[in-house]
Amino acid sequence: MAILSILEFPDPRLRTVAVPVTEVDARVRRLTDDMLETMYDAPGIGLAATQVDVHERVIVIDISENKDQPKIFINPVIEALDETLGEYDEGCLSVPGFFETIRRPERIRVTAINRDGEVFSNELDGLLAICLQHEIDHLEGKLFVDYLSPLKRQRIRGKLEKAQRQRD
Ligand code: GNR
Numbered sequence: 001m002a003i004l005s006i007l008e009f010p011d012p013r014l015r016t017v018a019v020p021v022t023e024v025d026a027r028v029r030r031l032t033d034d035m036l037e038t039m040y041d042a043p044g045i046g047l048a049a050t051q052v053d054v055h056e057r058v059i060v061i062d063i064s065e066n067k068d069q070p071k072i073f074i075n076p077v078i079e080a081l082d083e084t085l086g087e088y089d090e091g092c093l094s095v096p097g098f099f100e101t102i103r104r105p106e107r108i109r110v111t112a113i114n115r116d117g118e119v120f121s122n123e124l125d126g127l128l129a130i131c132l133q134h135e136i137d138h139l140e141g142k143l144f145v146d147y148l149s150p151l152k153r154q155r156i157r158g159k160l161e162k163a164q165r166q167r168d
């Protein structure tokens, strides 16, 4: 296993649209293992392959208290089950240190492929639904800051660029 480095806003590679996985083979399983290790180390509750500069449609999530319930979503497709929106203070490992309230559909259905290459479908709500939508945005090259006003986004961008300059 390996801890991978996480891209940070405004890195243009975070804007890449990820391609579907064509086969869940040893390489993809190794990627999910490395992503889980990277997510637990960060620590975070989710990670999209885009964030580790792999532009394939792979997501890992673990919202459990004891960090012992990893969930893997390959080529996920979601639909809102109704029009109810919920608000949540979202953060992102690619936008470290910033949290903003984002509205998203509260109840969704996901259809995806698991680590064994099997298709599954589930209805989700709560934090898992929020996190999965946040991660699928990453696969589309989208970040939670894109839902904010241009002024707020620019302020965050400036602060992160300064922090990155001071680091390297
Ligand atoms: O660790 C994370 N926490 C979080 C909190 C609220 C909404 C979404 C998230 S996902 C984030 C990890 C991350 O950046 N995933 O892309």
Ligand code: NI
Binding pocket: 091, 092, 093, 094, 134, 138
């Ligand atoms: Ni994120």
